[in-house]
Amino acid sequence: MTDHVVRAITDDGSFRVITARTTLTTQRAARVQRTTGKTTEHFANLLTGAVLFRETMAPDLRVQVILSGAGGRGRLVADSHPSGETRGLVQLGKGSAPIELGGDARIMLMRSLSSGRLQQGVVEASEEGGISAAFMSYMQQSEQVVSMLAVDSVIEADQVVAAGGYLVQLLPEVDRSVLGVMTERLEDFRSVARWVSQDDFTPDLLMQELLYGIPYTRLEEDAVRFGCWCSETTMLGALTSLPHADIEELVKDGEVLEIECDYCHTEYKVAPQRLRGMLSPS
Ligand SMILES: [Zn+2]
Numbered sequence: 001m002t003d004h005v006v007r008a009i010t011d012d013g014s015f016r017v018i019t020a021r022t023t024l025t026t027q028r029a030a031r032v033q034r035t036t037g038k039t040t041e042h043f044a045n046l047l048t049g050a051v052l053f054r055e056t057m058a059p060d061l062r063v064q065v066i067l068s069g070a071g072g073r074g075r076l077v078a079d080s081h082p083s084g085e086t087r088g089l090v091q092l093g094k095g096s097a098p099i100e101l102g103g104d105a106r107i108m109l110m111r112s113l114s115s116g117r118l119q120q121g122v123v124e125a126s127e128e129g130g131i132s133a134a135f136m137s138y139m140q141q142s143e144q145v146v147s148m149l150a151v152d153s154v155i156e157a158d159q160v161v162a163a164g165g166y167l168v169q170l171l172p173e174v175d176r177s178v179l180g181v182m183t184e185r186l187e188d189f190r191s192v193a194r195w196v197s198q199d200d201f202t203p204d205l206l207m208q209e210l211l212y213g214i215p216y217t218r219l220e221e222d223a224v225r226f227g228c229w230c231s232e233t234t235m236l237g238a239l240t241s242l243p244h245a246d247i248e249e250l251v252k253d254g255e256v257l258e259i260e261c262d263y264c265h266t267e268y269k270v271a272p273q274r275l276r277g278m279l280s281p282s
């Protein structure tokens with residue numbers, strides 16, 4: 001079974017709904033980053049949230065979400081590409097303390113706008129509301145979109161065994177009486193762990209449960225998978241931030257430079273000649 005998202009709209013035009021299965025994507029990302037304990041759960045949920053947010057607000061653009069742990073201890077990065085490829089990065093604080101919510105924990109969301117500008121905002125990540133509530137308050141505050149969102153994951157022995165979630169977005173045509181019914185229903189869906197942990201879990205199954213008895217039209221589905229879009233060129237691009245003298249030093253050494261991508265751990269061997277190109281005035 002593959003990871004994907006399914007989109008639907010209720011026939012009365014009140015709600016847009018997106019459901020996601022992200023089990024394999026978050027499992028691979030967590031394995032590559034070697035997460036443990038509570039960090040695994042937060043990481044999986046952050047990645048699922050980033051996918052849902054991109055699919056809703058910027059399906060054709062890239063979305064990055066950064067969670068800074070409580071007490072300034074560590075950060076998690078979720079990075080979702082319009083191709084569906086999604087990657088993440090875990091940077092633990094001193095002593096490899098696990099990432100914790102609550103206190104001064106914050107989530108920063110960034111998405112590029114079609115104009116090329118960057119839309120970004122920061123919200124707090126409380127312990128009780130978790131990552132789901134942080135995404136919801138960002139949608140409300142920065143994007144002025146009322147939505148209900150839940151992301152969940154099932155973790156066993158530091159491995160993600162199931163992950164997914166949904167986002168229900170109110171459309172401007174929303175009928176107030178229908179809104180009441182939906183709000184009440186979603187009380188039962190504050191956590192979706194019960195659904196995502198089912199062996200036969202699919203985004204369509206969750207959609208049917210969420211919209212039970214409400215006529216809706218299923219729109220397209222999109223694939224989601226773990227993937228990194230790094231290349232030798234992007235890795236060299238990162239080197240351009242180094243001081244000129246450091247690059248000169250590397251060229252002088254004449255050794256093949258080994259650079260590893262932090263997101264996927266692919267190793268690149270860069271010949272000194274390629275670095276020399278970076279020194280020539282352009
Ligand atoms: Zn990579």
